[in-house]
Amino acid sequence: MILMAVCLMLLGFVIGLAFFGEKGGFAGLIIATAIWIILTITSFAGGDQILLAASRAKPVTHDVNPQLFNIVEEMKIAAGLPAMPKIYIINDPAPNAFATGRSPKSASVAVTAGLLARLNRDELQGVVAHEISHILNRDILFITLAGIMLGSIVLLSQVFLRGMFYSSMTGSRRRYSSGSGNGGGQAQIIMLVVAIIVAILAPIMAYLLYFALSRKREYLADAGGARLTRYPEGLASALEKIASDPSPQLAAANKVTAPMYIANPFKKKKQRKLSDLTSTHPPISERVRILRNMTHGASFKDYSDSFASVTKTAAIMPASALTKEDIALREASAKAKKKERRESQMHQVGDIMRMVNGFIFLTCVCGLKLKIPPNYKHPNVKCPRCSKTLPLPKE
Numbered sequence: 001m002i003l004m005a006v007c008l009m010l011l012g013f014v015i016g017l018a019f020f021g022e023k024g025g026f027a028g029l030i031i032a033t034a035i036w037i038i039l040t041i042t043s044f045a046g047g048d049q050i051l052l053a054a055s056r057a058k059p060v061t062h063d064v065n066p067q068l069f070n071i072v073e074e075m076k077i078a079a080g081l082p083a084m085p086k087i088y089i090i091n092d093p094a095p096n097a098f099a100t101g102r103s104p105k106s107a108s109v110a111v112t113a114g115l116l117a118r119l120n121r122d123e124l125q126g127v128v129a130h131e132i133s134h135i136l137n138r139d140i141l142f143i144t145l146a147g148i149m150l151g152s153i154v155l156l157s158q159v160f161l162r163g164m165f166y167s168s169m170t171g172s173r174r175r176y177s178s179g180s181g182n183g184g185g186q187a188q189i190i191m192l193v194v195a196i197i198v199a200i201l202a203p204i205m206a207y208l209l210y211f212a213l214s215r216k217r218e219y220l221a222d223a224g225g226a227r228l229t230r231y232p233e234g235l236a237s238a239l240e241k242i243a244s245d246p247s248p249q250l251a252a253a254n255k256v257t258a259p260m261y262i263a264n265p266f267k268k269k270k271q272r273k274l275s276d277l278t279s280t281h282p283p284i285s286e287r288v289r290i291l292r293n294m295t296h297g298a299s300f301k302d303y304s305d306s307f308a309s310v311t312k313t314a315a316i317m318p319a320s321a322l323t324k325e326d327i328a329l330r331e332a333s334a335k336a337k338k339k340e341r342r343e344s345q346m347h348q349v350g351d352i353m354r355m356v357n358g359f360i361f362l363t364c365v366c367g368l369k370l371k372i373p374p375n376y377k378h379p380n381v382k383c384p385r386c387s388k389t390l391p392l393p394k395e
Contacts, residue, residue, distance in 0.1 A: 004149045004209050008032050011153060011202040015160050018195035036152040043148050048100040048108060048140075051260065055098070055252045057088035057110040058356045065089070065352055068116065071125050072109055075132040078228045085109045085135065089356055094250040095119070095242045098260040099131035100140055107135040112250070116352065118241050122333050126225055126235030130262055133224025139217040143259055146213050153206040157199040164196065214259040214280045219316045221262075222287055223303035230298045230330045236291035239263065243284040286310065298327040362390050 009029055016028020043050075062069045069087060076084055081104045088110035090096075095115040101107030109131050111124075119127065134140055226232040242263045253265035259280040293306040301324075304317040315322075351371075355361070358374035366386040380389050 001146060001149070001213070004146060004153070004206055007202045007206050007209075008036060008149060008153050008156070011156055011198055014191075014195045014198045015156065018192045032152065032156055035156060036149065039148045039152055039155075040145075043144060044102060048102065048106070051100050051257060052088060052108060052110065054254070055090055055110060055257060056092075057090045057108075060087055060089050060352075060356055064355050065116065067121065068111065068124070068128075071121070071128050072132075075125070075129045075228055078129075079132050079136045079224075081107070081132065081135065083107075085132070087111075089113060089116070089352065090250075090252065091356070092250055092252065093117075093247040094265065095245050095247070096250055096253075096261045096263060096265055097127050097131055098257070098262065099134045100260060101135065102141055102144075103138070104135050107140065109135075113352065114245065114247055115242075118245065119238050122229075122231055122234035123238035123241065125229050126231065126238050127262055129228040130221045130225035130235060132228065133221040134217070136224060137217070137220055139221060140260075143214060143217060146210050147259070150203075150206045150210045154203045157203045160195070160199050164192075210259075211280055215282050216316065218262075218281050218287070219290075219307065222291060223300055223317060223321075226291060226294060226298045226303060227300060227327060230327055231332065232291040232294045232298060232329070233332070236288045239284050239288050239291075294329075298329055299325045301325075302327070360392060362392070364388055364390060 009032060012028040012030075012032025013025040014028070016024040016026065016031070018024075020027055060068075072085060072087055083105050085099070085101070086108040088108060090110055090112045092112045093114040095112055095118050097109070097111040097115055099107060099109050109128065111127070115124070115127065222235065225235050229235070239262075250261075250265035253261065258265055261281075263284060264279060264281045290303070290306050290310045293310055294302050296302055296305075300317050300321040304315040304322060307313075307317070308315045351361075354371055360372040360374075360376075362370040362372065362381065364370065364383040364386060365388060366383060368383055368385045370381060370383065370390070372381055372392065376392075378392075380391050382389050
């Protein structure tokens with residue numbers, strides 16, 4: 001975060017020097033800081049609702065999906081959150097999930113219909129625990145602040161570079177070669193070239209730092225998810241299913257919202273080493289190996305030891321988290337052991353999304369279940385099986 005702030009201040013300072021001369025650096029710093037403050041206020045005013053709207057997430061009640069609500073409530077109690085997160089469902093076949101909100105008191109968890117269709121209870125619990133860990137660790141606020149910093153750098157860079165391009169097209173660049181003397185004009189040109197180089201490199205550096213932050217917080221959320229459920233296999237199996245799912249790319253995802261999801265929503269043919277630096281998430285295969293290597297317990301220290309063993313690098317967990325605690329692993333739940341038919345799950349999810357989208361469900365005396373779309377205008381509907389006329393409930 002400090003490095004990202006340095007990038008923003010340096011960019012503002014250099015652009016100020018290029019535009020206003022030797023005394024313009026301070027003015028550039030003020031402009032860069034003002035842009036950051038404006039974007040921060042905008043984001044904090046309604047950033048979570050903007051994210052949910054951009055993701056096309058719709059709020060649901062307990063009646064729509066009792067199992068999802070029960071799991072979120074279990075993980076809320078296990079994590080000791082002060083308030084129950086709001087629950088949203090995204091009508092998309094690609095399995096994924098994310099959490100948003102400025103604090104544990106005003107957080108939300110969103111899951112896709114594809115996730116509900118593919119995962120059993122333990123796997124869904126692992127995903128929810130991962131998202132609850134993001135809320136508990138205030139990763140949402142942390143990544144939001146980093147994203148605002150990144151947005152400020154990109155915005156400042158783009159305005160400057162496009163302004164320079166426009167100036168060169170209109171011929172106004174000649175003013176940079178004028179000055180109190182030839183030496184002053186050359187110094188101004190040199191400063192301008194330096195500003196252009198910094199404006200190109202600063203966003204690249206900021207992106208790399210932002211992605212590194214995102215990846216580190218994903219590891220921490222995996223550790224927290226395993227700790228809350230005491231069943232690392234649930235999250236590991238869920239990540240495998242998400243990675244191997246053949247569904248199209250998540251339609252509502254974009255570069256801004258991608259780091260919020262439990263897995264990279266953008267489809268990739270291969271995960272090469274060179275792309276690791278520019279990825280918002282660690283490789284899923286590595287995350288799965290770390291979770292499945294936790295054979296002695298589910299504490300943060302157990303995750304840290306597993307991480308060091310799998311990656312052959314220094315432990316990812318902060319020293320303050322490595323307290324001595326004994327969290328024993330549990331067995332898979334009875335419900336998760338029962339293999340549900342995929343067609344049945346998809347049918348249930350289809351009904352869930354119809355309820356979310358305002359469909360009316362009626363059951364005829366003959367046993368046929370009717371699903372009436374919200375744009376149906378007639379006060380009655382005729383059963384196609386027994387021809388009985390059924391009145392629609394009044395709002």
